[in-house]
Amino acid sequence: MTARFIPISRRTTFGAIAAACAALALGGPAAANTWPEKNVTLVVPYSAGGPTDVVARLLAVPMGQSLGQTVVVENTVGAGGTLAPARIVRSKPDGYTILIHHMGMATAPALYKKLPYDPLKDFEYIGQVLDVPMTLLSRKDFPANTFPELLDYVKKNQDKVSLANAGVGAVSQLCGMLFMHQVGVKLTTVPYKGAGPAMNDLMGGQVDLLCDQTTQTAPVIQDGKRAKVFGVTTPQRLASMPNIPTLDEQGLKGFDVKVWHGMYAPKGTPKDVIEKLNKALNVAIKDENVKKRIAELSSDLVSPEKATPEGLRKHLEAEVARWDKVIKAAGVSAE
Structure with missing residues (x-):
């Protein structure tokens, strides 16, 4: 019997390619569902024992429990807290290296003439954490x-x-x-x-x-x-220290400095990974030990609405605009 040769048409070829692409696309979320497969590094811009480091280490344990992997806190110190964000910008956008930073993310653009990153363009946002x-x-x-x-x-x-x-x-x-x-x-x-x-x-x-x-x-x-x-430094007295007056009520009218913290990931980190990190963050800020320790430090964990990527993005945008005016009016410069 003579074998018959059946030519492959352009339609058949393109159909096969399309099917292969669809299979790869279906495999993407499946692969993302395995994240994380190793420890996650939480980078702190300041020294061990400092305020931001204290917050990071409080959150690391419950976040790690939620993720099923250890969250390792690393201190990347220097250049007024700008080395750590610069490190995140250079990191692989896979969610394994993330950043916790305070309001320095909003003040840096006005303080530094040459900043190696743009807080509003070079990061993915995980969520706000607390106000201090x-x-x-x-x-x-x-x-x-x-x-x-x-x-x-x-x-x-x-x-x-x-x-x-x-x-x-x-x-x-x-x-x-x-x-x-x-x-x-x-x-x-x-x-x-x-x-x-x-x-x-x-x-x-x-x-x-x-x-x-x-x-x-x-x-x-x-x-x-x-x-x-x-x-x-807040407009109102603190519930945990009601006997300590504000600077505003003692004559420095309008003096208002409250330090807020947020978590960030490199630009391009997959949405599914950001969602898992955000979920872990929300688990952490609801943890009873975290709430107890934060209250002891006279600080306030943020509301669920703020502990979101969108909540952090909006707050950062507003704070960058606010502190740009304040810093320039005060003539403050880090350089």
Whole structure:
């Protein structure tokens, strides 16, 4: 019997290609469903023991439990908190390297003339995490005991008063700069490599003043033996510290600095992966131990509406616009 040769038509060829593509497309979500298959690295822009690091390590455990993999916290410190976001931008967009950052993501564009990333274009958003008030502290043996006394002292002795911060571009630097701007003084600023070292030197009496987040300062304030507190930086008093007045009510009208935190991934990270990371984040902020510890640090976890990619995107856009005006008006620059 003579074999018959049946030619393959263009239609048959294109049909086969289309079928193959469809099969690959169906395989994409299936592959995504296996994520994560290894540990996830959560990058922190500041030193171990600092406010953002404390938040990251609180969230890492319940997030890891939700994901079924360990969430490893890594500190990428330097350049005022801009090295870590730059690292994320260069990372593979597979969800295995993500970032937690505070409001420095919104202030960096105004503080730095040359920024190696665009907060509004170079990231995928996972969600907001929490809001953290700040407090103004001094060393325990500082001459002033009340805020009016503090204002009088720094105005008369500004060349002798030192003001610590967690490093160039850190929120503590911004808070300190705004304080000096509104009071009308120029103090000696002392930058550290993180909030932890700055707080240690304040308690040790090596520096005079520090404005920092309650995640860092609450234990010191509650202790009452290692530093003095002169006020909180939010418009309203804190429920956890009702006896501490705001700087606004003590004369610095409009003084409002609240540190918010968000989580980010490299641009191009698959939507399915972002959804899993967001789910893990929401599990973490509902965790009873996390809620208890955050409350002890006089901070507030965000609402479910804010703990979303869209919630973070909208908030970041608004904050970039807000701080651009504030920083330029105050003449603050990290360079």
